[in-house]
Amino acid sequence: MKRTLLLIILLLCFTNKVHANELIITDKNMNETIRRDDFSLSLFDDIFVDREKLDVLLNRLEEQVYQPPTNAKFDDSWKLIPEKNGQTLDRINFKKFFYEFFYSDVSFEMKIPKKNVYPKVDSELLSDIRSNEIGSYVTYYRPSNKERSHNIKLAAEAINNVVVFPGENFSFNKVVGKRTKEKGYLRAPVIVRGELSEDIGGGICQVSSTLFNAVSLKGIEIVERYSHSRNVPYVPPGKDATVSWWGPDFIFRNEYSHPILIRAKAIDGKMIVRIFSSEHIRTHE
Incomplete structure (x- = not known):
């Protein structure tokens, strides 16, 4: 009986270790889970974020969500085709949320923060x-x-x-x-x-x-x-x-x-x- 109870306690501890302190990142066509321990600097007893690993994550997410802007242009008959904004990862807001997650003891779920990328050439400029x-x-x-x-x-x-x-x-x-x-x-x-x-x-x-x-x-x-x-x-x-x-x-x-x-x-x-x-x-x- 004692042996069975000990086994149950160990199983619960292992389960909590796997599922606690997770950050679930969601976006259209993407759902990714990262663990707090994967971004800890082991030399400092998990106090600090491994910034190199965080940068790798940021770069990968940016590649997935980036959509380039489209400049305004004229067609062959000089009809103006308006510009379109693009989008990219909002790295500053993502970092703020990530650090909040990292220094807490709970799991989080977040949508990827994005910001607009504006075209270099807009309709007003072309008209001028x-x-x-x-x-x-x-x-x-x-x-x-x-x-x-x-x-x-x-x-x-x-x-x-x-x-x-x-x-x-x-x-x-x-x-x-x-x-x-x-x-x-x-x-x-x-x-x-x-x-x-x-x-x-x-x-x-x-x-x-x-x-x-x-x-x-x-x-x-x-x-x-x-x-x-x-x-x-x-x-x-x-x-x-x-x-x-x-x-x-x-x-x-x-x-x-x-x-x-x-x-x-x-x-x-x-x-x-x-x-x-x-x-x-x-x-x-």
């Missing part, structure tokens, strides 16, 4: 910088070359509606990203060390070169620009800007007092880039 065209350039290509035309269109879509703020650098490689099959880029003619060859993404140098000529303005500083090793047919000699994911980039800085808006489109054999800004734009003296 759409009215004043400060630069433009057009180059031409053969639509019959389907692969090259396809690549030009993809790269043009990537830089379309990009807003560059005062003092900010625009990097063609960062904005367009790596040109891969997974992104839809096709093999097309490129110039490599002065020789005509074929590679994934062939044709996008026409987009970067058109952009270079469109932003050759008083308030734009060209930070990085390289010419091809031989003349290209779509721009005059010395007016091109070659780009490669593992090599040259085209980078410029907006030195104007206001943001600039890039509008780019490839249609009917024409690569068109137009640059817009506010009516009140000026250069820094």
Whole structure:
């Protein structure tokens, strides 16, 4: 009888140890339980939180709940598509709740605290910088070359509606990203060390070169620009800007007092880039 009673007491103690001091974190499509003991610094008799483990938890939760914001933009007919807020983990409030849980003797249940992530470009800003065209350039290509035309269109879509703020650098490689099959880029003619060859993404140098000529303005500083090793047919000699994911980039800085808006489109054999800004734009003296 005594032996049975002792076994019951031990079982109850073990059960309390497993289920006490737990934090149940809930969110849409997520339910996670963490134990207080897993975040204690054992060298200090469970008095302090292991901050490295807490940071790992915060980073993991942030990855799960993060939703990026969407910038406002114009469609092809200049209809304004409003911005959308994103969301992320509210790390400060989560830490406050976590420490309250850690230094208590009870279990808690909580929903993940979140906060809004606001887009960089909103409708008000776009409305202000759409009215004043400060630069433009057009180059031409053969639509019959389907692969090259396809690549030009993809790269043009990537830089379309990009807003560059005062003092900010625009990097063609960062904005367009790596040109891969997974992104839809096709093999097309490129110039490599002065020789005509074929590679994934062939044709996008026409987009970067058109952009270079469109932003050759008083308030734009060209930070990085390289010419091809031989003349290209779509721009005059010395007016091109070659780009490669593992090599040259085209980078410029907006030195104007206001943001600039890039509008780019490839249609009917024409690569068109137009640059817009506010009516009140000026250069820094």
